[in-house]
Amino acid sequence: MNTLQGQISNIQVNGSLALVSTRINPIDFTAIVIETPETADYLKIGNTIHVLFKETEVVIATETSKNISLQNQIPGTVTQLKKGTLLSRLTIDTMVGDIVSVITTNAIDQLNITEGTKVTAMIKTNEILLQQ
Amino acid sequence: MIDLSLHKGLHTAQGTMPLDIDITITKGQFVTLYGESGAGKTSILRMLAGLLSPDQGKIVVNESIWYDSTTKTNLKPQQRKVGFMFQDYALFPHMTVRKNLEYALSKNQDSGSIEELIQMVELGDLQHQKPSTLSGGQQQRVALARALVQQPEILLLDEPLSALDTKMRLKLQDYILKVHQQYNLTTILVSHNIGEIIKLSHQVHILEKGNIVKSGTPTEVLTSHKMSAKFRFTGEVIAIQQEEVVSIVTVLIGNNVVKIIAQESEIETLNIGDTVLVASKAFNPVIQKIV
Numbered sequence: 214m215n216t217l218q219g220q221i222s223n224i225q226v227n228g229s230l231a232l233v234s235t236r237i238n239p240i241d242f243t244a245i246v247i248e249t250p251e252t253a254d255y256l257k258i259g260n261t262i263h264v265l266f267k268e269t270e271v272v273i274a275t276e277t278s279k280n281i282s283l284q285n286q287i288p289g290t291v292t293q294l295k296k297g298t299l300l301s302r303l304t305i306d307t308m309v310g311d312i313v314s315v316i317t318t319n320a321i322d323q324l325n326i327t328e329g330t331k332v333t334a335m336i337k338t339n340e341i342l343l344q345q
Numbered sequence: 346m347i348d349l350s351l352h353k354g355l356h357t358a359q360g361t362m363p364l365d366i367d368i369t370i371t372k373g374q375f376v377t378l379y380g381e382s383g384a385g386k387t388s389i390l391r392m393l394a395g396l397l398s399p400d401q402g403k404i405v406v407n408e409s410i411w412y413d414s415t416t417k418t419n420l421k422p423q424q425r426k427v428g429f430m431f432q433d434y435a436l437f438p439h440m441t442v443r444k445n446l447e448y449a450l451s452k453n454q455d456s457g458s459i460e461e462l463i464q465m466v467e468l469g470d471l472q473h474q475k476p477s478t479l480s481g482g483q484q485q486r487v488a489l490a491r492a493l494v495q496q497p498e499i500l501l502l503d504e505p506l507s508a509l510d511t512k513m514r515l516k517l518q519d520y521i522l523k524v525h526q527q528y529n530l531t532t533i534l535v536s537h538n539i540g541e542i543i544k545l546s547h548q549v550h551i552l553e554k555g556n557i558v559k560s561g562t563p564t565e566v567l568t569s570h571k572m573s574a575k576f577r578f579t580g581e582v583i584a585i586q587q588e589e590v591v592s593i594v595t596v597l598i599g600n601n602v603v604k605i606i607a608q609e610s611e612i613e614t615l616n617i618g619d620t621v622l623v624a625s626k627a628f629n630p631v632i633q634k635i636v
Contacts, residue, residue: 302608
């Protein structure tokens with residue numbers, strides 16, 4: 214599990230859903246949750262919170278594109294690559310710390326990723342868990 | 346219902362520490378006291394058992410007053426319906442298992458219950474052996490049976506399983522749960538083992554320096570994870586298998602076996618038998634109507 218710590222910077226509520234932005238300098242992570250400030254007391258602007266996401270949910274791109282729906286995009290450099298037959302694990306050094314991604318080895322080969330490659334790690338808003 | 350109001354200056358290495366406890370325990374509940382050594386957990390059990398007197402306070406068990414400092418009521422330990430089990434089995438070495446249990450009978454008590462207890466904790470084949478020939482887990486089963494000989498209403502367990510290995514501990518936990526339910530006991534456990542607490546107890550009280558600082562269900566209090574995951578279960582790890590760059594952790598949740606992909610760093614501290622929280626966002630699972 215990738216775990217980052219930041220402060221809640223914005224909360225947009227509609228019904229029982231909330232779109233929560235967490236500032237982890239200099240990036241804002243957005244997460245959609247079935248909680249509101251009324252149901253979860255940790256949802257408060259300024260509150261310190263952990264942003265969690267699984268390694269297997271981190272999408273990797275070698276070129277950034279604006280034509281993509283993924284809201285959380287973190288640029289970085291691959292510092293470690295461990296290749297398996299089907300799956301590979303890469304560690305990416307980013308402005309918010311190390312992010313680990315597990316993607317298929319086919320994808321690694323297709324994108325020509327090696328240690329030192331500049332990539333963008335991307336996570337869907339519904340894949341991000343918030344934890345106090 | 347057990348009402349505990351206990352106030353006492355406890356002597357510790359750092360001087361006197363005031364213990365101030367006010368709790369109510371519902372009959373039939375399994376309650377755990379959790380906290381650092383010296384927080385006052387064992388003292389609470391001892392005061393309930395009548396082995397230690399509070400300076401002030403009241404102990405009312407199912408409407409009968411066991412202790413009241415204002416009226417100077419103080420029932421003797423043998424008048425309180427309490428069974429006690431410690432980490433140290435404290436069995437008589439020269440007596441057989443059966444004799445150890447019979448010795449715990451009160452005067453004029455029918456010995457018929459001994460046979461039932463022996464069956465309950467499955468000591469039938471070992472009943473004529475001396476404690477020294479038994480394993481730690483078997484001795485602790487004898488100690489558990491002995492704590493129940495006098496048909497207590499309250500079972501007090503002071504870190505009873507901390508000296509046992511994981512496999513043995515899991516087995517003893519099952520016996521404890523079984524007797525708790527079978528005899529309709531109110532059980533108070535002192536334990537440091539999170540998995541054990543989650544498995545056994547309804548309610549946990551966290552003690553710090555003589556005060557209760559947090560109370561609630563084990564998952565509320567111990568996992569402390571105010572987490573946005575809506576798909577959340579506790580289960581027991583039954584297998585961990587390394588596959589390429591990831592590991593597959595098999596977890597038993599109720600009667601269902603599920604598998605979770607985990608990273609090396611996550612399984613470092615994970616052992617078979619551990620209680621774990623399995624969580625996912627509500628957005629991930631798919632739902633399909635059966636039939």
